[in-house]
Amino acid sequence: MLTHSWRNSEIQQMPQDGEIGKYSIPKGYVNATQMAKANKKLLADYVRLKSTTEYLQALSHDMGIPISSLVIDISGRANSQGTWVHPEIAIDLARWVSVEFRIWANRTLMKVMLTTQVEPIQQQESPHKLLPSHEAAQLALLVGEFAGLEKSLTAQLAVNAAIRVNPALKPAADELKTAIAITNVSDDAYLKPTDIGEKVGMSAVAVNNWLVHAGLQYRTDDKKIPYRPTDSGKQWGRMVAAIAKGSNQTVFQLRWLPKVTQLFNESN
Incomplete structure (x- = not known):
């Protein structure tokens, strides 16, 4: 005990x-x-x-x-x-x-x-005698909690942090990341730029440009996460953890609530 x-x-x-x-x-x-x-x-x-x-x-x-x-x-x-x-x-x-x-x-x-x-x-x-991988995962959990990230995204960050410190954890961690992505059903309700484009008659590139000019997202220098939401955009979108096609790598994508399409329609 x-x-x-x-x-x-x-x-x-x-x-x-x-x-x-x-x-x-x-x-x-x-x-x-x-x-x-x-x-x-x-x-x-x-x-x-x-x-x-x-x-x-x-x-x-x-x-x-x-x-x-x-x-x-x-x-x-x-x-x-x-x-x-x-x-x-x-x-x-x-x-x-x-x-x-x-x-x-x-x-x-x-x-x-x-x-x-x-x-x-x-x-x-x-507590300082915990394994470095545990410390890294714990730090990621704390950062995610303070940043107000979704639980599944925070969990993905913790798993990734542990792997970086101890690569031997990767096989078990890959299974865990897959389970997290599969069970995070609520993320399915969020739309990718391609999905938005199909609803409003625009290409994904045009959708991203529109979101930037509307002040809802901004471009980054990170190729893995090219867009992040602005303060205004956070009420419409969120960063979603997903498993990349063809690999078991975790990727983070900015996706949007379906009602964001109303903004596109109102601007026309």
Whole structure:
């Protein structure tokens, strides 16, 4: 059992799949009751939120895991009793608690999910001894979180960072990147310039030029990511992670909401 310290409170986390009494607790699960209590809040206040209910239902559907397995209530086990939750739920809970606690949770709780074997003492006393590939992935996760990137894009960045530090991870990482791209169904709703062109009667080149002149995107010097959205364009488009044709390399493309075609029509 891992015990993290947040200010003057302790928060427990499972370093590997294990059991607490008759309950099976997967790796990475966190004692959410302790998280709330450490910040003088009630977990029940978070649970009763409509946004929390919707989030749990969506996460359950996305992961194919029932809510009862994502949120596990344990009673009668002294210091380990309370509600244990999946690490993604723990991060969402931390976001509700405070910005400061959210930063701490991202840096501390997710490290367990990025390691294949965790030594409890090293985790709480010497986090700097983590493998360089883990540190690189963790840094990418933090950057993605602070930059407000989509989860799938942030995950792709973390995988790429780990590979750069340790190329031996590439076979397993390629499988992970493919799974991320396949399961990120929401990206399908976004249009490529070619798709926009088919709807408004323009070529992809003309669409990109129009988007530049409209102040929605700008050209970069990066051949892999030739366009990025401007501040105005961010309400219409986003960077999407995809698998390049003919390879298993991750590429990032700027795509647009279907309603952006209305802007083209209004300008004519």
